[in-house]
Amino acid sequence: MITVLAGGVGAARFLSGLVQVRPQPEITAIVNTGDDVVMHGLRISPDLDTVMYTLAGAINPETGWGLVGETWQAMGALDRYADVRPLASAAGATWFRLGDKDLATHMYRTHRMAEGASLSEVTAEITGAWGLGLRLVPMTDDQVETRFTVDGEGELGFQEYFVARRHDVAVAAVRFAGAESARPAPGVLDALRSADTIVIAPSNPLISIGPILAVPGIRDELIARRDRVVAVSPIVAGAALKGPADRLMADLGFESSVVGVARIYADVASALVVDVADSGLVDAVQGVGMRCVVAETVMSTPAIAAALAETAITSAG
Amino acid sequence: MITVLAGGVGAARFLSGLVQVRPQPEITAIVNTGDDVVMHGLRISPDLDTVMYTLAGAINPETGWGLVGETWQAMGALDRYADVRPLASAAGATWFRLGDKDLATHMYRTHRMAEGASLSEVTAEITGAWGLGLRLVPMTDDQVETRFTVDGEGELGFQEYFVARRHDVAVAAVRFAGAESARPAPGVLDALRSADTIVIAPSNPLISIGPILAVPGIRDELIARRDRVVAVSPIVAGAALKGPADRLMADLGFESSVVGVARIYADVASALVVDVADSGLVDAVQGVGMRCVVAETVMSTPAIAAALAETAITSAG
Numbered sequence: 001m002i003t004v005l006a007g008g009v010g011a012a013r014f015l016s017g018l019v020q021v022r023p024q025p026e027i028t029a030i031v032n033t034g035d036d037v038v039m040h041g042l043r044i045s046p047d048l049d050t051v052m053y054t055l056a057g058a059i060n061p062e063t064g065w066g067l068v069g070e071t072w073q074a075m076g077a078l079d080r081y082a083d084v085r086p087l088a089s090a091a092g093a094t095w096f097r098l099g100d101k102d103l104a105t106h107m108y109r110t111h112r113m114a115e116g117a118s119l120s121e122v123t124a125e126i127t128g129a130w131g132l133g134l135r136l137v138p139m140t141d142d143q144v145e146t147r148f149t150v151d152g153e154g155e156l157g158f159q160e161y162f163v164a165r166r167h168d169v170a171v172a173a174v175r176f177a178g179a180e181s182a183r184p185a186p187g188v189l190d191a192l193r194s195a196d197t198i199v200i201a202p203s204n205p206l207i208s209i210g211p212i213l214a215v216p217g218i219r220d221e222l223i224a225r226r227d228r229v230v231a232v233s234p235i236v237a238g239a240a241l242k243g244p245a246d247r248l249m250a251d252l253g254f255e256s257s258v259v260g261v262a263r264i265y266a267d268v269a270s271a272l273v274v275d276v277a278d279s280g281l282v283d284a285v286q287g288v289g290m291r292c293v294v295a296e297t298v299m300s301t302p303a304i305a306a307a308l309a310e311t312a313i314t315s316a317g
Numbered sequence: 318m319i320t321v322l323a324g325g326v327g328a329a330r331f332l333s334g335l336v337q338v339r340p341q342p343e344i345t346a347i348v349n350t351g352d353d354v355v356m357h358g359l360r361i362s363p364d365l366d367t368v369m370y371t372l373a374g375a376i377n378p379e380t381g382w383g384l385v386g387e388t389w390q391a392m393g394a395l396d397r398y399a400d401v402r403p404l405a406s407a408a409g410a411t412w413f414r415l416g417d418k419d420l421a422t423h424m425y426r427t428h429r430m431a432e433g434a435s436l437s438e439v440t441a442e443i444t445g446a447w448g449l450g451l452r453l454v455p456m457t458d459d460q461v462e463t464r465f466t467v468d469g470e471g472e473l474g475f476q477e478y479f480v481a482r483r484h485d486v487a488v489a490a491v492r493f494a495g496a497e498s499a500r501p502a503p504g505v506l507d508a509l510r511s512a513d514t515i516v517i518a519p520s521n522p523l524i525s526i527g528p529i530l531a532v533p534g535i536r537d538e539l540i541a542r543r544d545r546v547v548a549v550s551p552i553v554a555g556a557a558l559k560g561p562a563d564r565l566m567a568d569l570g571f572e573s574s575v576v577g578v579a580r581i582y583a584d585v586a587s588a589l590v591v592d593v594a595d596s597g598l599v600d601a602v603q604g605v606g607m608r609c610v611v612a613e614t615v616m617s618t619p620a621i622a623a624a625l626a627e628t629a630i631t632s633a634g
Binding site for chain 1 (some may be wrong): 355356357358359360384388390391392393394395397398400401402403406407408409416417418419420421422424425427428429431432434442443445446447
């Protein structure tokens with residue numbers, strides 16, 4: 001059994017490699033929900049959907065999120081309302097792009113949760129509809145919101161920071177509102193306890209994996225099983241392949257390098273897989289107290305993703 | 318000033334005639350919200366939207382509801398989830414067709430109401446976005462739900478009765494849940510008091526106009542101004558042009574004819590406009606205590622709608 005801690009695009013690609021080398025029923029992904037947001041009354045779980053659409057072979061390959069062959073009629077029609085809304089309102093805002101087909105996922109989720117279903121129940125239904133054989137589990141069924149303190153502006157929600165502001169702001173602090181009282185979703189702790197190997201996917205350590213580790217009980221379980229936990233660095237040659245991990249690490253006082261990643265994960269993982277571009281930093285990573293494994297980590301083809309997954313799961317212990 | 322009590326398709330056509338013969342700023346439509354429903358988490362106001370889309374020239378002329386040139390990507394995608402939902406759930410149901418562009422209206426409304434805006438505030442914003450010059454006002458900002466008692470089945474909501482069951486069931490009773498504690502929306506009573514003429518549009522008297530009259534204060538205002546109130550019969554030669562008015566009237570003990578319509582409206586309106594096909598019933602209508610005006614009421618062309626509107630507003634007093 002393999003359990004993967006997952007954010008969005010990077011984790012989705014890693015999992016698409018993993019399912020090539022291991023049977024899906026042996027895999028559980030525990031997915032970040034700190035980015036979840038209600039927009040236009042609809043419950044949106046970006047990381048769950050990115051992982052699901054990717055594994056279903058339905059992801060838009062150009063963006064890395066959303067559905068392939070998507071249409072944008074609803075967003076186009078929403079533009080009509082942008083000019084009439086009160087200034088203080090985000091109603092009618094279209095910076096968070098929701099394709100017409102993608103809307104169906106949020107409509108289903110919203111309907112079921114309004115009936116009282118938990119996010120993990122609905123996630124099982126939705127992934128079943130897409131024919132996934134692996135298990136996707138939200139980190140928690142409780143509300144946890146990743147929030148960013150931006151100098152001179154106060155706090156932004158995740159999507160305001162990430163999409164509306166294109167993560168092009170200096171972040172003074174990150175917090176996971178609600179995490180202190182959140183409980184791991186059903187199956188999360190069991191999946192960590194029963195896994196032969198736990199992989200921390202190449203996701204943003206601070207705002208994709210960070211929220212998962214902030215749910216009480218999860219970090220402790222990883223610490224207890226540290227010898228079976230392998231992380232894959234999302235930082236290659238000092239930069240993030242996608243997203244703001246590099247800038248955010250620097251803003252928050254971490255070195256934007258595999259060594260910085262190692263310092264974040266040293267207490268919960270015993271090994272770090274780094275890219276060949278960072279082979280010169282193997283000693284530095286080991287100096288932080290983690291074994292360091294060098295591999296090709298830029299998953300530009302399915303074969304590379306599969307090889308990386310194989311490397312990761314054989315690097316534990 | 319002219320105030321119109323309005324349901325859906327019939328009222329929308331009547332109003333599209335009225336705006337040809339009177340300036341839009343002189344017109345207020347008080348619209349039924351008893352059909353309003355939350356589907357997939359989205360707030361849907363079918364009659365408000367039918368009237369709005371019609372007056373904006375954007376209605377689908379084939380259905381009489383929804384937008385012209387609509388696409389159905391979200392509904393198609395929702396089908397995927399229909400098979401995985403628990404049996405007791407309506408999540409993923411697609412019998413209530415929501416086009417992709419139409420979804421934007423519901424998304425905007427839902428977002429604004431989640432922020433605390435009232436339905437009448439949001440309606441003003443939405444109709445402004447569509448460039449309407451007349452005023453559309455929901456009958457109430459409070460929740461009123463038209464509900465149907467069906468023999469052997471218990472109660473159905475409006476859309477279950479009307480769309481899912483295609484109003485092909487025997488109705489034992491209709492009620493307007495919440496009406497007793499609802500208040501007229503801001504502007505409703507003023508629009509009735511200040512109108513030179515009040516027109517009851519050719520909508521279903523029991524389930525389109527009935528809910529409006531059930532909001533405390535509205536019926537009393539009509540009774541007080543009865544000499545200025547004109548109704549247009551939605552029944553022509555004993556049948557409804559569209560929808561279940563004829564069957565429903567019979568089910569609930571009313572004669573399915575202009576005489577039956579006259580009996581429903583006699584206390585709130587002083588005149589009834591009936592179709593030329595019913596000219597033989599003029600005496601019978603007058604026997605119920607209403608003046609009876611004969612006109613062409615089947616609005617198959619814009620010119621006929623305009624002439625009918627002119628007839629209606631000149632028939633009062």
